[in-house]
Amino acid sequence: xxxxxxxxxxxxxxxxxxxxxxxxxxxxxxxxxxxxxxxxxxxxxxxxxxxxxxxxxxxxxxxxxxxxxxxxxxxxxxxxxxxxxxxxxxxxxxxxxxxxxxxxxxxxxxxxxxxxxxxxxxxxxxxxxxxxxxxxxxxxxxxxxxxxxxxxxxxxxxxxxxxxxxxxxxxxxxxxxxxxxxxxxxxxxxxxxxxxxxxxxxxxxxxxxxxxxxxxxxxxxxxxxxxxxxxxxxxxxxxxxxxxxxxxxxxxxxxxxxxxxxxxxxxxxxxxxxxxxxxxxxxxxxxxxxxxxxxxxxxxxxxxxxxxxxxxxxxxxxxxxxxxxxxxxx
Numbered sequence: 001x002x003x004x005x006x007x008x009x010x011x012x013x014x015x016x017x018x019x020x021x022x023x024x025x026x027x028x029x030x031x032x033x034x035x036x037x038x039x040x041x042x043x044x045x046x047x048x049x050x051x052x053x054x055x056x057x058x059x060x061x062x063x064x065x066x067x068x069x070x071x072x073x074x075x076x077x078x079x080x081x082x083x084x085x086x087x088x089x090x091x092x093x094x095x096x097x098x099x100x101x102x103x104x105x106x107x108x109x110x111x112x113x114x115x116x117x118x119x120x121x122x123x124x125x126x127x128x129x130x131x132x133x134x135x136x137x138x139x140x141x142x143x144x145x146x147x148x149x150x151x152x153x154x155x156x157x158x159x160x161x162x163x164x165x166x167x168x169x170x171x172x173x174x175x176x177x178x179x180x181x182x183x184x185x186x187x188x189x190x191x192x193x194x195x196x197x198x199x200x201x202x203x204x205x206x207x208x209x210x211x212x213x214x215x216x217x218x219x220x221x222x223x224x225x226x227x228x229x230x231x232x233x234x235x236x237x238x239x240x241x242x243x244x245x246x247x248x249x250x251x252x253x254x255x256x257x258x259x260x261x262x263x264x265x266x267x268x269x270x271x272x273x274x275x276x277x278x279x280x281x282x283x284x285x286x287x288x289x290x291x292x293x294x295x296x297x298x299x300x301x302x303x304x305x306x307x308x309x310x311x312x313x314x315x316x317x318x319x320x321x322x323x324x325x326x327x328x329x330x
Contacts, residue, residue, distance in 0.1 A: 145278055146266050148259050151238040152210050153328045157290040158281055159208035160188050163236040165277055166265060167204065173197055174204075186224040191234065202232030210327050213237050215245040222252050236262060287328060293321045300325075 164174040173192040189204035233254035301312035313319040
């Protein structure tokens, strides 16, 4: 049966009985009788096959940039590099400030431990120099022989003798400490005034060592001075003094003489005196230590337990005194 269909301004095509294709433009609200088997419609736009060739899209790599884009990216990279460089520099500047502050603190601590130079009056005044003259060869040789290394190489007894000579050059009379099992009891040199030789004026302590004198040694001398009832104390060393030791000694009104000052005082003596003192020392074994109990030169020994070397008395086993090796012995 035919189907009644209402269409509005649509085009239909169908085949009639003779096989011809008939096109019909039906007006609005017009009824037509079209057999269902004969009904065909034009394909819509969506149903039409795509016959136009599709052009392939060419994709370029992201790294290939031209014109303004390339300039902008290059400028951005430069800005980032500058910012990174500024950050790195700021980091290292802060690190350098911290290291500098730490180094200053360490230097300040080291300065506190350094020896304090003690200035004292030299008893031999030099005549005013009107014209500088080249000293003779003998004077050069004598002066160059007295060095700080030579002073520090002296063993303890020879160093005491040298300090006694210096005190005698100042106008005092001296008396070296005695040998014995207990040593000299901290009284290396008794010092007397020339006008009152019967009563000691002071005591002198002498330490032939490279290291600095600690405050304990100053207090030991102060205790010995109180025990002997003397008012003046002298402390000679071929090394130096720690700051606290120097302050303690000055508070007790002691005269502290370090190695450099002792050398200066020796070199201020007349050349003949320097040569005589030097000859008296070098004619003996001035580097081998003397036994504090027997008063004779010691010998090097080796411990059977620790295999360490030390200075021992030649009268062993009768005398058990021993001393550690000094820096000049190693």
